[in-house]
Amino acid sequence: MKTLFDSTQVAGMKMKNRFVRSATHDGRADASGHVTEKLIRHYENLAKGGVGTIITGLTNVTDIEKIVPGQMAIYNDSFIPEYKVLTDTVHSHKVNIIAQLVCNGAQNRSKNEGVLWAPTVIEDMKPVAGIKEMTQDDISIMKEAFIGGAIRAQKAGFDGVQLHAAHGYLLSRFLTPYFNRRTDEYGGSTENRARVVIEICNGIRNALGADYPVWVKINCDDFMEDGLTFNECKHICKMMEDAGVTAIEISGGTILSRTGEGAVRKITTETESYFMRYAAEIAEETEVPIICVGGHRDFYKLSNILNQSKIEYISLSRPLIREPELINRWATGDSSPAKCISCTKCFGIETECIFNK
Ligand SMILES: Cc1cc2nc3c(=O)[nH]c(=O)nc-3n(C[C@H](O)[C@H](O)[C@H](O)COP(=O)(O)O)c2cc1C
Numbered sequence: 001m002k003t004l005f006d007s008t009q010v011a012g013m014k015m016k017n018r019f020v021r022s023a024t025h026d027g028r029a030d031a032s033g034h035v036t037e038k039l040i041r042h043y044e045n046l047a048k049g050g051v052g053t054i055i056t057g058l059t060n061v062t063d064i065e066k067i068v069p070g071q072m073a074i075y076n077d078s079f080i081p082e083y084k085v086l087t088d089t090v091h092s093h094k095v096n097i098i099a100q101l102v103c104n105g106a107q108n109r110s111k112n113e114g115v116l117w118a119p120t121v122i123e124d125m126k127p128v129a130g131i132k133e134m135t136q137d138d139i140s141i142m143k144e145a146f147i148g149g150a151i152r153a154q155k156a157g158f159d160g161v162q163l164h165a166a167h168g169y170l171l172s173r174f175l176t177p178y179f180n181r182r183t184d185e186y187g188g189s190t191e192n193r194a195r196v197v198i199e200i201c202n203g204i205r206n207a208l209g210a211d212y213p214v215w216v217k218i219n220c221d222d223f224m225e226d227g228l229t230f231n232e233c234k235h236i237c238k239m240m241e242d243a244g245v246t247a248i249e250i251s252g253g254t255i256l257s258r259t260g261e262g263a264v265r266k267i268t269t270e271t272e273s274y275f276m277r278y279a280a281e282i283a284e285e286t287e288v289p290i291i292c293v294g295g296h297r298d299f300y301k302l303s304n305i306l307n308q309s310k311i312e313y314i315s316l317s318r319p320l321i322r323e324p325e326l327i328n329r330w331a332t333g334d335s336s337p338a339k340c341i342s343c344t345k346c347f348g349i350e351t352e353c354i355f356n357k
Contacts, residue, residue: 002306004299004314005331010289011246013159013213015313016094017052018306019327022249022293022315023100023162023217025057025071027350033060033073035082040089046320047093050327054095055162055215055249055315057351058102058169061149062142065103066114066130070349074099074149080156087157098160098215099153101146105170106131107255117142119173119180119187139186139196142170147203150214160213160246161204165197167263168254172219175236176254178226194236201243215291216240217249220278223261224254234282241288249291249315250279264318267295267342276305283310291315295342299335321346322353 005017028039046054059072067073074083083099090097106116106128114130121133134142150161165171173179174196180187186195197216204214218236222228237248252275253262260266265274272295279292291313296302302314319326319338326338345354 004303004306008312010312011213012211013096015052015096017050017327017331018313019051019053020249020291020313020315021046021051021054021320022317023055023057023164024317024321024351025068027070027348029070029072031069032063033067033071033075034079035072035086039072040086043086043097044089044093045324047090047095049320049324050331051320052095052327053098053159054090055098056100058104058164059099059149060104061101061145062103064114064141065105065116066108066110066112068104068108068110069112074101074152074156075145077152080152083153083156083158091157096159098162098213099149099158100162100164100217101149101153102164103142103145103170105168105173107167107169117170119182122179122181136184143196143200143203146200147207150204150212151207154208154212160215162215162217162249163197163200164217166217166219166249166251168256171197171200172254175219175228175232176222176226177228178222178224178256190232190235191239194239197236198239198243201240201245205244210244213246214244215247215249216245217251217293219252219254220250220275220282221252222254223252223257227254227257230278233278234285237282237286237288241286245288247289247291247313248282248286249293250275250282251293252278263294264344265295265342266344267297269298271295272297273301273305276309276311279311280305280309283312289313293317297338297340299330299337318342318344318346321351322355
């Protein structure tokens with residue numbers, strides 16, 4: 001029988017329990033993405049709360065694209081010593097930390113200067129300032145930026161990286177037929193749309209060897225017209241397995257998803273753990289450990305998910321914004337549900353729960 005507090009290993013990385021803090025942008029970096037004291041304190045607070053592994057918020061790998069205010073970045077070597085302070089702080093609590101690497105693409109609606117890359121500029125979408133259809137040279141620059149970000153993350157002491165290929169960020173848009181209407185080898189068939197993600201995985205493997213953890217967050221389904229489908233997602237998970245991806249986090253939805261079917265949902269007790277059935281099916285079909293995110297609130301339901309499926313890890317975002325100490329609370333016997341009511345009012349310049357203000 002599996003328990004939520006089992007200690008396990010994923011490709012050599014020790015996990016003290018099966019809880020993962022899912023990537024959560026917190027708006028605490030400075031205007032150019034650099035580490036601040038309040039960012040370090042924020043992660044220290046999370047690490048003290050008992051979660052086994054923390055995935056950072058969106059961390060941009062380039063300074064070509066404009067960044068979201070307060071977003072972390074890792075586009076040159078000046079970030080290495082400052083992230084070393086962050087990773088040392090988290091490690092001192094015996095918690096792992098994984099850097100979520102991203103290019104924002106047209107998901108970024110901020111008014112900052114800079115370009116936003118897109119696989120295709122789509123005429124019928126609301127125009128986004130700075131949007132640029134990527135040339136093959138841009139794609140090569142982006143791939144190198146992800147690989148460079150991973151190399152720096154390793155030097156800075158991160159236990160691994162996660163490629164953000166979900167929710168409509170740039171890599172996710174390559175996967176989605178609606179957003180990707182390219183006619184070159186990066187558009188068209190499922191293999192072509194997934195090519196860029198696989199090439200980045202291979203590039204990181206070539207640079208850092210077979211052992212460095214490379215995780216991917218992907219949508220099980222975009223839940224939109226002409227979106228990535230569940231069948232395609234399963235196929236891409238197999239491709240990622242072949243490319244040596246170490247763990248896959250299953251999410252879903254983009255900004256164009258049907259109402260109530262996005263990534264960050266309002267939930268009731270009946271609709272908790274909303275990507276569970278997709279993650280469970282994928283876990284049956286791949287050897288790669290599967291992390292399931294989305295609407296987890298009940299300790300006993302989570303124990304059941306672990307034991308009734310091959311899902312290995314449970315990731316949470318909003319519950320740890322409301323209660324950073326939730327995992328310690330559960331570990332010490334108070335297994336009442338997470339207090340998060342999924343109002344989703346935590347989105348703001350600096351992510352914070354309205355009940356903690
Ligand atoms: C304030 C906020 C910021 C988020 N930032 C990110 C992010 O940086 N990267 C990411 O992949 N997902 C991000 N998410 C989505 C979460 O990781 C997670 O997939 C989603 O909130 C569902 O899980 P939950 O019910 O545990 O909140 C964010 C969610 C919230 C509420």
